[in-house]
Amino acid sequence: MSRRRFIKNLSLAGAGLAINPLKSAAQPLTLGPSIKDNPLVISTWIHGMEANQGAWSILESGGDSLDAVQKGVAVTENDLNNRSVGLGGRPDRDGHVTLDACIMDHDSRCGSVAFLEDIIHPIDVARAVMEKTPHVMLVGEGAQKWALENGFSKATFDVPVPPVQKDYEEWLIKSEYKTGVNVENHDTIGMLALDASGRMAGACTTSGMAYKIRGRVGDSPIIGAGLFIDGDVGGATATGVGEAMIRTAGCASVVESMRRGASPEEACYDIVQRILKKHPGVNGMQVGFLAMNMQGEYGGYSVYNGFNYALRTKDRNEMVDAKYMRTWG
Numbered sequence: 001m002s003r004r005r006f007i008k009n010l011s012l013a014g015a016g017l018a019i020n021p022l023k024s025a026a027q028p029l030t031l032g033p034s035i036k037d038n039p040l041v042i043s044t045w046i047h048g049m050e051a052n053q054g055a056w057s058i059l060e061s062g063g064d065s066l067d068a069v070q071k072g073v074a075v076t077e078n079d080l081n082n083r084s085v086g087l088g089g090r091p092d093r094d095g096h097v098t099l100d101a102c103i104m105d106h107d108s109r110c111g112s113v114a115f116l117e118d119i120i121h122p123i124d125v126a127r128a129v130m131e132k133t134p135h136v137m138l139v140g141e142g143a144q145k146w147a148l149e150n151g152f153s154k155a156t157f158d159v160p161v162p163p164v165q166k167d168y169e170e171w172l173i174k175s176e177y178k179t180g181v182n183v184e185n186h187d188t189i190g191m192l193a194l195d196a197s198g199r200m201a202g203a204c205t206t207s208g209m210a211y212k213i214r215g216r217v218g219d220s221p222i223i224g225a226g227l228f229i230d231g232d233v234g235g236a237t238a239t240g241v242g243e244a245m246i247r248t249a250g251c252a253s254v255v256e257s258m259r260r261g262a263s264p265e266e267a268c269y270d271i272v273q274r275i276l277k278k279h280p281g282v283n284g285m286q287v288g289f290l291a292m293n294m295q296g297e298y299g300g301y302s303v304y305n306g307f308n309y310a311l312r313t314k315d316r317n318e319m320v321d322a323k324y325m326r327t328w329g
Contacts, residue, residue: 055072069193201229225242301322
């Protein structure tokens, strides 16, 4: 779709004029071909730099994007100093570290786990769910039982790890629960990769909000909320207060905006605006989106300043500050 047509459609929608779905179906969008021989990977937050290195070790040798994102986010899961991803993360209010993860490929195959305990790499379990079962998501005790039956092992170290346990015991004195997501509580790593053959995949993994109600699951393991890939269009991933992404099917909405002609940054801006409209009285709620289309264009947008993402290409390896709607303070 041309940029002019995209803007015209938005104007019609804003004026309350319906776009005839039958007419749209009779005139399918013409999407550009996937870029090839120019792999790239993007991921949320500063820990994305190390995660991207893991993914790049596969992409630079012509490897598959699905393998790349799995290996990339596993780097962060394996970092026991990370307090928002993996078993080094902060526990729920009952003292248990619970993990969520999902993975999705170019052809819309996907797998997910939620409320999983004691497994070092939930992203590996998510991919196994995708490849070995007829299901998309396994949760809780059932997910752990299935993982153990299929070659995964429980961690052999104490969870929560000792520094986290100490922090948790101090938190118990007041037991204050805040849902704010800021520089101390990123809550997610989301990654999108495009390989040399022009195929895209994505992964997302987290230990969730610190001191959440036991049983709470955010957007990270939910296909369409925390991650979505469409090999005809592109992909998106998210970070921040997961409830906002779930309520708006955030990442699927970003991809649909790109399908209608928006650039990745414009598509992320659009869903941030929608979230703010749905949450008009909420202050201090950070939400950030990251997107990439099949032509290798990428971008992000967040509610508040401070959201950044790691970029890795053949000639770039750096952090990029996303645009934002509001300023902290």
